[in-house]
Amino acid sequence: MTDTSASATHTASDFGDVVSLLKPRVMSLVVFTAAVGLIVAPVSVHPFLGFCAILFIGLGAGASGALNMWWDADIDAIMKRTQSRPVPAGKVTAHNAMLVGLWMSVLSVAMLGLAANWFAAAFLAFTIFFYAVIYSMWLKRSTPQNIVIGGAAGAFPPMVGWAAATGGVSIEAWGMFMLIFMWTPPHFWALALFMNDDYTKAGVPMLTVTHGRRTTRKHIMVYTVLLTPFCIGLGFTSIGGPVYFLASLILSVMFLRGAYGLYTRAEETAEADKYIAERRVFKFSLFYLFILFAALLVEEVMRNLSIGLENWPVVI
Ligand code: HEM
Numbered sequence: 674m675t676d677t678s679a680s681a682t683h684t685a686s687d688f689g690d691v692v693s694l695l696k697p698r699v700m701s702l703v704v705f706t707a708a709v710g711l712i713v714a715p716v717s718v719h720p721f722l723g724f725c726a727i728l729f730i731g732l733g734a735g736a737s738g739a740l741n742m743w744w745d746a747d748i749d750a751i752m753k754r755t756q757s758r759p760v761p762a763g764k765v766t767a768h769n770a771m772l773v774g775l776w777m778s779v780l781s782v783a784m785l786g787l788a789a790n791w792f793a794a795a796f797l798a799f800t801i802f803f804y805a806v807i808y809s810m811w812l813k814r815s816t817p818q819n820i821v822i823g824g825a826a827g828a829f830p831p832m833v834g835w836a837a838a839t840g841g842v843s844i845e846a847w848g849m850f851m852l853i854f855m856w857t858p859p860h861f862w863a864l865a866l867f868m869n870d871d872y873t874k875a876g877v878p879m880l881t882v883t884h885g886r887r888t889t890r891k892h893i894m895v896y897t898v899l900l901t902p903f904c905i906g907l908g909f910t911s912i913g914g915p916v917y918f919l920a921s922l923i924l925s926v927m928f929l930r931g932a933y934g935l936y937t938r939a940e941e942t943a944e945a946d947k948y949i950a951e952r953r954v955f956k957f958s959l960f961y962l963f964i965l966f967a968a969l970l971v972e973e974v975m976r977n978l979s980i981g982l983e984n985w986p987v988v989i
């Protein structure tokens with residue numbers, strides 16, 4: 674990591690710059706999955722404490738984003754997609770980004786401990802550590818498997834939500850983890866296919882850079898196939914049901930079709946149409962995860978209203 678703090682030309686940072694440090698768009702889906710984890714857990718939480726727990730998990734997620742922006746300031750300054758972020762744009766010094774990240778980490782973990790329990794708080798601390806240190810500081814610059822292993826960080830939040838409600842984790846929480854864990858590679862590599870020039874320029878060893886787009890297309894296909902049983906299987910746990918099952922079936926077929934389309938696509942065609950199919954699959958990956966977690970919420974509402982199917986087969 675390069676210290677960009679000395680070179681940053683300072684205009685005063687405003688509130689918007691500090692908010693941008695927290696990667697609010699990405700983190701909104703992260704927080705949604707954590708909220709679903711908390712709501713579908715079998716222990717009901719007082720709505721105010723539940724709201725606070727989700728808020729503190731959100732703060733923790735934002736903190737990890739700020740730490741990532743501090744550490745990656747040198748990479749972000751090179752890549753077109755990230756050049757206008759507050760640190761490379763000189764709106765916030767790298768040092769201040771680090772301070773925001775550290776203080777918010779401490780605050781979010783302590784507050785979650787007080788609002789929920791210390792198991793969930795320790796889990797949140799571990800998730801922040803995993804994203805900031807294991808992924809950002811270690812794996813991202815050292816291996817093309819960076820996002821496969823590092824993806825665990827993004828898969829932990831629903832487990833943190835579940836832990837905030839129950840004080841522990843269970844098979845359903847692991848099911849949500851596996852869904853996001855297996856989803857992350859196709860989500861990210863679809864983006865890497867059309868952002869490869871940025872990563873090449875910045876020297877980040879993403880799969881597209883080290884092994885090329887052809888291999889990456891194959892990997893997207895393989896991970897989407899592997900993802901499918903986890904996606905559909907979650908429907909047959911105690912948090913699943915017919916609505917989730919139907920959604921998982923339709924979305925799986927759509928994701929598999931998209932991945933197969935990328936797999937069979939010639940590089941020249943993709944380049945000629947500015948990677949439109951790759952952009953579509955990336956966008957679809959966000960829709961896919963959002964709808965699946967929304968379907969889990971619908972199942973929870975139906976259970977609470979006692980309008981779920983009584984004899985839905987729960988295998989696990
Ligand atoms: C290590 C795992 C992951 C990697 C490497 C990754 C990578 C990325 C990248 C590079 C972008 C573009 C961001 C930008 O332009 O600022 C992105 C966008 C996004 N990611 Fe991921 N992601 C990961 C996990 C996740 C997870 C777990 C979620 C949510 C559960 C998520 C949700 C999103 C969303 C919502 C966007 C769109 C943001 C926007 O609209 O600008 N990502 N991801």
Ligand SMILES: CC(C)=CCC/C(C)=C/CC/C(C)=C/COP(=O)(O)OP(=O)(O)O
Binds near residue numbers: 703734737755830
């Ligand atoms: C509760 C909690 C702590 C949640 C954290 C969740 C988490 C790890 C989300 C990962 C999301 C993300 C933006 C990864 C990309 O990093 P990148 O550095 O490769 O992307 P960039 O190039 O856009 O910075």
